Amino acid sequence: MERYLSFLLIFIAWTAAAQIRNPANKAIYLEDISWTKARELLTPNAVVVIPLGAGSKEHGPHLPLATDYQQAEGYAKEIALQRNVLIAPIVSYGFYPAFLKYPGSTSINFETATATVVQIVRSLASYGPRRFYIVNIGVSTTPTLLMAAKTLADEGILLYYSRYDRQGFVQAEQPFRTRAYSGHADELESSNLLNLRPDLVDMSKAVNDSSMKGKSGGITPVMVAGGNLNTSGINGYAALATKEKGRKGMAAFAKELIREIDSVSTCTLPKAIDRTALYESYIGTYVDKAGTELVISQKGNRLFFLWNKIDTSNFFHLYQDAPDYFSSMNLNVLFVRNDLGQVTKAWCQFRGASFWVTKSN
Structure with missing residues (x-):
């Protein structure tokens, strides 16, 4: 019996690993292929999608530190089902200085975050691709991506990225907000995680917290000079989250991501500066x-x-x-x-x- 159970557990683990990728995928994940296959696929006509989501950043007492990572992975899966693109491994470190007072949160400085993206793109561009799109699960990351895009444009490489305040994404999320005010670990993010990984969500600890309304800057769980006290780490109405909102909201958001990826695949490339x-x-x-x-x-x-x-x-x-x-x-x-x-x-x-x-x- 013990031997049978051991075999069963091994079989289940092997089956789970074998089903990581959906057989209906149109996209190719770079991490799944050999360098010889990558040589065939990394052509000047290829579009490379790079998911960017923090692997360890506070998202309230009810969500995991990897909330951004989980969302980046989830959107990558939606893209993989619908477009013939190459998907790079998730970048799980970036510029997230506002959350460093919450244990477990990580950040790299602005210059390092910018350089990380630039060097990843340069590495892949050296094999042929000139078009890159970043699924950006973050707000403070946006200025670093802007700087990276400018640097790469001077080299004739197109880098575009999603941002939450762009009108298409605002409209995609609007129907699934019960309250107008939100910002972090809120109704939408909590709903997304209920849709993606309900096993990692503890809704009994989700609270509605608007203590950051009208404020900006770093937040802190304990009173610190120069910081904004936020004992929950939530900025919005997390308790209103539902799995159904997450399912529908992510589908709408993914649709806008795909629309932008389509534009990246057809728009004119920047002209490299002659130096x-x-x-x-x-x-x-x-x-x-x-x-x-x-x-x-x-x-x-x-x-x-x-x-x-x-x-x-x-x-x-x-x-x-x-x-x-x-x-x-x-x-x-x-x-x-x-x-x-x-x-x-x-x-x-x-x-x-x-x-x-x-x-x-």
Whole structure:
């Protein structure tokens, strides 16, 4: 009997794993395929969808810390059923500073959050795709995505993302709000989780909390100078949530996501900025105190580097992230100009080490 039960549990676990993806899916999840299959699919015509949802951020006493993650995953499943896109793994860390007084909540700083998205997109774009869409389950993430989109547009890459205050999404959610006021871990989010993972929801702890109405900034479960006291972590009418509202609301929201993805697949791509003339001032050989050389060269619209005579041009090139500042997977460089505007030296970070180099030619 014990052996039978063990076999049954293994079979159930195997069956559950085998049913993770819906066989009716039109989309392909990158995490499910090999690199050789990815090589076939990551073409210039492909649209890559990247779900973005916090894996650990407070959502009141009744919802799990992974509420945003669960919603990002749920919307990705809806998209997968309806569109032939590539779906990247969920990005579960981002810029969520307002919730850090609630234990378990995580955030990365603005620059890191922006760079994370930029580097993920750049990595995938290097194989062919130029069109990317982020399912954005967040509000504070929006400015980081705006900055990422601007950076990538200069490189000829289109990045678009959902945002809750865009009219189409406001209209999609409106019929399922009992009260006009809402914001976080509220009626809609609670309904979404009841639809997706009712086993993770404890509605006996859901309360209606409007203590943040008319306020902005960070919230805190205990009184802290400069913070807004919110003992529940809820901003809205969570107790009004139902599974049916979640089912219908998510379907309406997903419909708008798909409409935007369709527009991404057909709209004109941004034109990459021609930086050939601008980059000429950086080209040359730079030397550190030990005599080790950093050689900066240009090919097309890109800068490449050789450090200590090691040629990595077939693997890494330098991306411009700010005026006179460039980064790659190994090297970060801030070029410094003299009073005449000429580049004379550079501050570098290479695999954790920081040093100055002086331009010799």
